[in-house]
Amino acid sequence: MLEKTYEPGAVEDRIAKAWVEADAFKAGAGAKPGAEPFTIVIPPPNVTGSLHIGHALNNTIQDILVRYNRMLGKDVLWQPGTDHAGIATQMIVERQLMERQLPSRREMGREKFLERVWEWKAESGGTIINQLKRLGASADWSRERFTMDEGLSDAVRKVFIELWKKGLIYRAKRLVNWHPVLETAISDLEVENIEVAGKMWHLSYPIENSTDNIVVATTRPETMLGDVAVAVHPDDPRYQALIGKYAVLPLIGRRIPIIADEYADPELGSGAVKITPAHDFNDFEVGQRHNLRPINVFTPSAHINASVPREYRGLDRFEARKKVLEDLEALGAVLWVEDKKIMVPHDEKTKQVVIEPFLTDQWFVNAEVLARPATEAVRAGRTKFVPQSWENTYFAWMENIKPWCISRQLWWGHQIPAWFGPRLSTDPEFGKLDAGPKIFVAETEAEAKKDAAAYYGRQVEVHTSGLGSTRFQKALADFEQIQRDRLNPTVWASRKAADPFAEMADSKVPLHRDEDVLDTWFSSALWPFSTLGWPANTPEVKRYYPTDVLVTGFDIIFFWVARMMMMGLEFMGKEPFHTVYVHALVRDEHGQKMSKTRGNVIDPLKLVDEYGADATRFTLAAMAAQGRDMRLAMSRVEGYRNFVTKLWNAARFLEMNGCVREASFDPHKLALPVNRWIVGATAKAVAEVAGKIEEYKFNEAANAAYDFVWGTYCDWYLELAKPVLTGDDAAEAAETRATAAFVLDQILKLLHPFMPFVTEELWGETGKTGPARENLLVLSAWPELAGLGDAGATAEMEWLIAAINGIRSVRTEMNVPAAAKIPLLIVGAGEETGIRVESQLQALMRLARLDKVDYGSDVPAGSAQIVLGEATFVLPLAGIIDIDAERVRLKREVAKEEVEMGKIEKKLANAQFVAKAPPEVIEEQRQRLADATTRRDKLLAALARLS
RNA sequence: GGGCGGUUAGCUCAGCGGUAGAGCAUCUCGUUUACACCGAGAGGGUCGGCGGUUCGAGACCGUCACCGCCCACCA
Numbered sequence A: 001m002l003e004k005t006y007e008p009g010a011v012e013d014r015i016a017k018a019w020v021e022a023d024a025f026k027a028g029a030g031a032k033p034g035a036e037p038f039t040i041v042i043p044p045p046n047v048t049g050s051l052h053i054g055h056a057l058n059n060t061i062q063d064i065l066v067r068y069n070r071m072l073g074k075d076v077l078w079q080p081g082t083d084h085a086g087i088a089t090q091m092i093v094e095r096q097l098m099e100r101q102l103p104s105r106r107e108m109g110r111e112k113f114l115e116r117v118w119e120w121k122a123e124s125g126g127t128i129i130n131q132l133k134r135l136g137a138s139a140d141w142s143r144e145r146f147t148m149d150e151g152l153s154d155a156v157r158k159v160f161i162e163l164w165k166k167g168l169i170y171r172a173k174r175l176v177n178w179h180p181v182l183e184t185a186i187s188d189l190e191v192e193n194i195e196v197a198g199k200m201w202h203l204s205y206p207i208e209n210s211t212d213n214i215v216v217a218t219t220r221p222e223t224m225l226g227d228v229a230v231a232v233h234p235d236d237p238r239y240q241a242l243i244g245k246y247a248v249l250p251l252i253g254r255r256i257p258i259i260a261d262e263y264a265d266p267e268l269g270s271g272a273v274k275i276t277p278a279h280d281f282n283d284f285e286v287g288q289r290h291n292l293r294p295i296n297v298f299t300p301s302a303h304i305n306a307s308v309p310r311e312y313r314g315l316d317r318f319e320a321r322k323k324v325l326e327d328l329e330a331l332g333a334v335l336w337v338e339d340k341k342i343m344v345p346h347d348e349k350t351k352q353v354v355i356e357p358f359l360t361d362q363w364f365v366n367a368e369v370l371a372r373p374a375t376e377a378v379r380a381g382r383t384k385f386v387p388q389s390w391e392n393t394y395f396a397w398m399e400n401i402k403p404w405c406i407s408r409q410l411w412w413g414h415q416i417p418a419w420f421g422p423r424l425s426t427d428p429e430f431g432k433l434d435a436g437p438k439i440f441v442a443e444t445e446a447e448a449k450k451d452a453a454a455y456y457g458r459q460v461e462v463h464t465s466g467l468g469s470t471r472f473q474k475a476l477a478d479f480e481q482i483q484r485d486r487l488n489p490t491v492w493a494s495r496k497a498a499d500p501f502a503e504m505a506d507s508k509v510p511l512h513r514d515e516d517v518l519d520t521w522f523s524s525a526l527w528p529f530s531t532l533g534w535p536a537n538t539p540e541v542k543r544y545y546p547t548d549v550l551v552t553g554f555d556i557i558f559f560w561v562a563r564m565m566m567m568g569l570e571f572m573g574k575e576p577f578h579t580v581y582v583h584a585l586v587r588d589e590h591g592q593k594m595s596k597t598r599g600n601v602i603d604p605l606k607l608v609d610e611y612g613a614d615a616t617r618f619t620l621a622a623m624a625a626q627g628r629d630m631r632l633a634m635s636r637v638e639g640y641r642n643f644v645t646k647l648w649n650a651a652r653f654l655e656m657n658g659c660v661r662e663a664s665f666d667p668h669k670l671a672l673p674v675n676r677w678i679v680g681a682t683a684k685a686v687a688e689v690a691g692k693i694e695e696y697k698f699n700e701a702a703n704a705a706y707d708f709v710w711g712t713y714c715d716w717y718l719e720l721a722k723p724v725l726t727g728d729d730a731a732e733a734a735e736t737r738a739t740a741a742f743v744l745d746q747i748l749k750l751l752h753p754f755m756p757f758v759t760e761e762l763w764g765e766t767g768k769t770g771p772a773r774e775n776l777l778v779l780s781a782w783p784e785l786a787g788l789g790d791a792g793a794t795a796e797m798e799w800l801i802a803a804i805n806g807i808r809s810v811r812t813e814m815n816v817p818a819a820a821k822i823p824l825l826i827v828g829a830g831e832e833t834g835i836r837v838e839s840q841l842q843a844l845m846r847l848a849r850l851d852k853v854d855y856g857s858d859v860p861a862g863s864a865q866i867v868l869g870e871a872t873f874v875l876p877l878a879g880i881i882d883i884d885a886e887r888v889r890l891k892r893e894v895a896k897e898e899v900e901m902g903k904i905e906k907k908l909a910n911a912q913f914v915a916k917a918p919p920e921v922i923e924e925q926r927q928r929l930a931d932a933t934t935r936r937d938k939l940l941a942a943l944a945r946l947s
Numbered sequence B: 001g002g003g004c005g006g007u008u009a010g011c012u013c014a015g016c017g018g019u020a021g022a023g024c025a026u027c028u029c030g031u032u033u034a035c036a037c038c039g040a041g042a043g044g045g046u047c048g049g050c051g052g053u054u055c056g057a058g059a060c061c062g063u064c065a066c067c068g069c070c071c072a073c074c075a
Helices: A008-021 A053-071 A086-099 A105-124 A127-135 A150-165 A221-226 A281-289 A317-331 A367-379 A390-399 A445-456 A469-487 A489-498 A520-524 A539-544 A554-572 A604-611 A613-622 A634-656 A673-694 A698-726 A730-751 A756-766 A791-813 A831-847 A883-909 A911-916 A919-946
Strands: A037-041 A075-079 A169-179 A184-186 A191-206 A213-218 A229-232 A246-248 A255-260 A272-275 A334-347 A356-365 A384-386 A418-421 A438-441 A460-463 A509-513 A549-553 A579-583 A822-827 A850-856 A863-868 A871-876
Touching (some): A037 A539, A053 A549, A053 A579, A053 A604, A053 A613, A053 A673, A053 A698, A086 A105, A127 A613, A150 A520, A150 A554, A169 A281, A191 A221, A191 A246, A191 A317, A213 A221, A213 A229, A255 A272, A367 A390, A445 A509, A469 A489, A520 A554, A549 A554, A604 A613, A613 A634, A613 A756, A634 A756, A673 A730, A673 A831, A730 A756, A791 A831, A791 A871, A831 A850, A863 A919, A871 A919
Parallel strands (some): A037 A075, A229 A255, A460 A509, A822 A850
Antiparallel strands (some): A246 A255
């Protein structure tokens, strides 16, 4: 017995367990023999994360695709897992240390700290996975992966090394976006430019040996400490005489050249621009063009460093700005200050920390080379974006792609498999400025040592990170010094004289592993194949790569999708998926992006608690229109919760009426029109829903299912079935019971991808009677109903529905009490109407609440009349209805028809229309005109009969 | 400064070349063999403005207005 109401809380847990026990989500579960694979990799949520509404949408869509394809009998793999999320995770654990007043990250050291992060991961890393399970996500949880798993780490190392060997990874001293609080490089994509009310200071720099000045402007005056030039446009007539001369940098006294560079825009400000290569991306390029050595004035925490006069050292960048301005003011070098809205780069996550361009040694991927095939794959249509408009975004970014800085100065992540050592004097780079250390990239330390030993021709000693990089730097410098000394016999002789061990000093080479880790997205980029076991040639790699669909939000097209495309093509030779479905962003009711800092987050788990996972999922699916963000309204969730209840009650109705499935049931052999009609309508709904899912139009699929179940099956079929079930024809009743049960089965399948819990529960409950179920619903086959449908039965039922609607409408308008049963007189009925009335008499009487139906030719005075085909349905309501009201009603109906007729007549009178419109459209219009005219005439006749 | 998207019923949103839709809200009715998380009925829109294409335009094109997002180095 079904409970009176559906209680999602209790049921969902039980159903979830049943699925797990049946291994229903395992790769290949329910697959037909010889089935083709269908693969989706989950966008791995941050291991630190908890489920937000975007995850809920993202995973609901994936689950709909996965469950649907599983029911089609494909060999389905939904590969789940989590991402180690370098920065976010490290920050969480660091915050935890602080809160518990434990030693800080640096105090405890790298090894201890990482142990702690792993502990934390073991404790809380499963949170989001459990939350996904609560949503009903049917991923193969037995295959859960983590981006820092051993296997995935192998893949990362392998890819790094291969790209290094191909020259697609390199190390360079470049300006990067630097996070001065975290003290690491961050991605361009993690920087958000925020407009703030700022100021622009116009500064005057004196010209050397002259009384002249040159005026420059800046929004960041503290950077002037690192100025190395002033640039003017080569054609700017105002400055021709100054090009090649020197300005004297105030406060510092440095002579800086006045250079000609087209970067300077004569239209802007004074036309002269200060050049600070270490602290501005444009200036860096100018500096390179003119061979200017950048002067970095910041420490990693954006305090002033030792390269400037003592009084500024140690100041925070904003304090330094103040002091620099004060001092410049004192010199009279500040000409004027302008209020200005300026774009300031902020850390995207907190939007608090101002990001600095900072000169550091970093690792880069030559993204330009990798982007070419990745762009081509989309151009050629081998990978398609849905909606397609996102392809433009993808192209725009890919075609302007910049080197990808992949190193991060963090501890939590994949440590870069590179070891640094000194250069030998025989090395062509030896002694060159900025040559950097000798780099050994290798799988393991042992291999790095082997390579190093080969290079140096002697043993090497690996300095562990515990040694600290300062000591290593010294060892490195000492080694190189000896190298240098050896090159000069005189120097070497005196050195040997001073130091008896000099000869031995470089017998051991100091080698040190790079302490940096890789950008989290580096490992995410490999996700579609690393999760399948690559670089090992596993059966899964062969079977499930390339995957089918990637379901994601647009915010990570650059971060992730583009990079998976690059890595997939480079290492697997095939694009990682044929379709990228880009879903909407879920916004709050005001259209704002949901975020913790805004405090406008709708917690999907609360929705699940309150309304059930099915209602939550269905809402998200129903609102997932392509190409548009969704604003989530609670009323929608409630409405779809009601839909779940409606389905539940329909099943209860069947149960109460003994509507049990029959093994021998054949939907092709039904006697009653109502049953023939509903199986046809079911087939149509199934085809519609399937088609919409395959087009990724989840909202239309959900709505089609909803309309069919509520609007057709519940509102009409079950109501029409009632008189048959209680009627005295046992055969008809039996057929109807079996049909009702059969259609419910199809409905459960149809809705299962959207509402897995309640449908599985009902599948189980309805399976307790009738033929035994072979499988859980999750593993059952998608309905095969092609070919069902009966035009005659459909026409008859549509006629019946129109008749009932017509009578109901009149009853309400004429204020006939709902409880009152009234007679119906049919006038002018032809043969077809007669047959239909006979066939549907019971249904008509019950649903229209009639007490008898007669045929006649006269219309009694004071009757309400409804035109239906060739017949007029007369409700003799003398004394009950208000004649004037009925006259008004009929006139309104006449007017409606005449408006319609007018429109069509105008169209048909238009020679252009008749000449150019397709014949079927013209025919349709003619038919509509004829119909409207008939209805109008009958209504006029009815009106005439009234008086 | 570029690019993208939006503007349709009171609210949240579908529809994107041939009869304006849904959910919620509103109004009326409701002794009915499931369901009041329900049933029946009703009201409510010149589809942002203007121009154009077309036999025909919420729908296609142009333009304007407002809203939102993404990208971008104005010192």
